[in-house]
Amino acid sequence: MIVTIDGKEVSCERGEYLLDIATRAGIRIASLCHHEGLQGQGCCRLCTVEVETGRGDTGRGEGAQSGSFSDKKPRREIVAACIYPVEAECVVYTDSERVRRNRGILLALLRASAPASEEIAELCREFGAPDGARYEVQSGDGKCILCGLCAKACQTLGTGAISSVGRGTAKKISTPYDEPATVCVGCGSCAAVCPTGAIEVAEDGDERTIWNKTLTLTRCSRCGAVTGTAFEHYRASVHAGTEPPDLCPDCRRKAMTDTMAKTFGV
Amino acid sequence: MRIIAGEEINALLNTYPRNAMYTLAVMQDMQRQFGYVPREGLDALSGHLERPLSELYAIATFYKALSLTPRGKHIIKVCDGTVCHIRAGTNVLDGIYRALGIGPGEMTDDGEFSLELVNCLGACALAPVMVVDGTYYGKIAPESLHEVFDAIRAEGVID
Ligand code: SF4
Ligand code: FES
Ligand code: FES
Numbered sequence: 001m002i003v004t005i006d007g008k009e010v011s012c013e014r015g016e017y018l019l020d021i022a023t024r025a026g027i028r029i030a031s032l033c034h035h036e037g038l039q040g041q042g043c044c045r046l047c048t049v050e051v052e053t054g055r056g057d058t059g060r061g062e063g064a065q066s067g068s069f070s071d072k073k074p075r076r077e078i079v080a081a082c083i084y085p086v087e088a089e090c091v092v093y094t095d096s097e098r099v100r101r102n103r104g105i106l107l108a109l110l111r112a113s114a115p116a117s118e119e120i121a122e123l124c125r126e127f128g129a130p131d132g133a134r135y136e137v138q139s140g141d142g143k144c145i146l147c148g149l150c151a152k153a154c155q156t157l158g159t160g161a162i163s164s165v166g167r168g169t170a171k172k173i174s175t176p177y178d179e180p181a182t183v184c185v186g187c188g189s190c191a192a193v194c195p196t197g198a199i200e201v202a203e204d205g206d207e208r209t210i211w212n213k214t215l216t217l218t219r220c221s222r223c224g225a226v227t228g229t230a231f232e233h234y235r236a237s238v239h240a241g242t243e244p245p246d247l248c249p250d251c252r253r254k255a256m257t258d259t260m261a262k263t264f265g266v
Numbered sequence: 267m268r269i270i271a272g273e274e275i276n277a278l279l280n281t282y283p284r285n286a287m288y289t290l291a292v293m294q295d296m297q298r299q300f301g302y303v304p305r306e307g308l309d310a311l312s313g314h315l316e317r318p319l320s321e322l323y324a325i326a327t328f329y330k331a332l333s334l335t336p337r338g339k340h341i342i343k344v345c346d347g348t349v350c351h352i353r354a355g356t357n358v359l360d361g362i363y364r365a366l367g368i369g370p371g372e373m374t375d376d377g378e379f380s381l382e383l384v385n386c387l388g389a390c391a392l393a394p395v396m397v398v399d400g401t402y403y404g405k406i407a408p409e410s411l412h413e414v415f416d417a418i419r420a421e422g423v424i425d
Binding site for chain 2: 154175
């Protein structure tokens, strides 16, 4: 199947998500709540694009002239690219007038709710966002846009230490009872997937502090790079029977190459 | 505050199969039986259903019908919807404060009454409105609140 994105023809499978197709073709679409490993959030709407479908069937112009609402009539609609599965050949505009306007408003609103986020400020610069009283910042230090990626990552990894708490304007992401979670292994995945840099991780010597919990770090025996936390490796050994890693991925690769080189005498 | 025994919680849990679909039902039962969803209850439920505590906490904090802190025997809901607001619903709050010494979200020391502020109770013609244990009181005169609460106290729990 072929979709045309900003004039460029790209082949894809039926049902593939538009954002993935565009990314593969090297076409940049703004996004925040999308993560390739945790599909389907679809809540920031930043990946807004315009999709035109049904164009191929309108050669005779019947639909347009009779004024009937047959689905053969070409339709231009605004969709969220990260959760839009391509079902038919279509033409996509990622930077039309309408997309620019919608995306600008979304960015300005996101900036107003998370004014301290460098990532959002950067997107505003890159894609443009309007100013004005409507988008005035209420309070200065928010970074979270409540996309839920962090909680989903934590849950997907089998820990489930954080979740959304409360509702409405008081909603936030936190641990149960705002206390250090017993189950948190300190892997830092939540902070790694957060698109706005909202989760704080502090590393100091042999300790990492995250969600008010301090954990002991483990290091690569060769180069000293951080390989995780002791509790993380302990949990992995209990649940999956894995050995705690002695080397970091880089050194492991090097060690492997050395062994191969020795074996084959190069 | 009443101490809730582990057996009470276990007995409640055991009336439900270990299936995530009963999560909310169990919490509602706890709310009814203990007047709130106790922390021990959530911990036990997390073990029972093998669901992370964080997920249960998200649910417990989402629904207004569930409370994480003890609520009184009698729940007073005072309307702060548009009409009641205009018809001086805040005077009702002042009246309750004078009669019982509690504000929104608080409970009397004897555990008899809790006060909640809600939006439109759907009886705007009776504004200002308050509901106690499901009974509506309309066109409230703040001075009369003393008597209302004394009567409720005397009658005991209305379910
Ligand atoms: S902390 Fe980050 S990942 Fe989590 S909900 Fe907020 S913005 Fe999303
Ligand atoms: S990236 Fe957030 S809705 Fe698509
Ligand atoms: S505003 Fe109070 S009942 Fe409607």
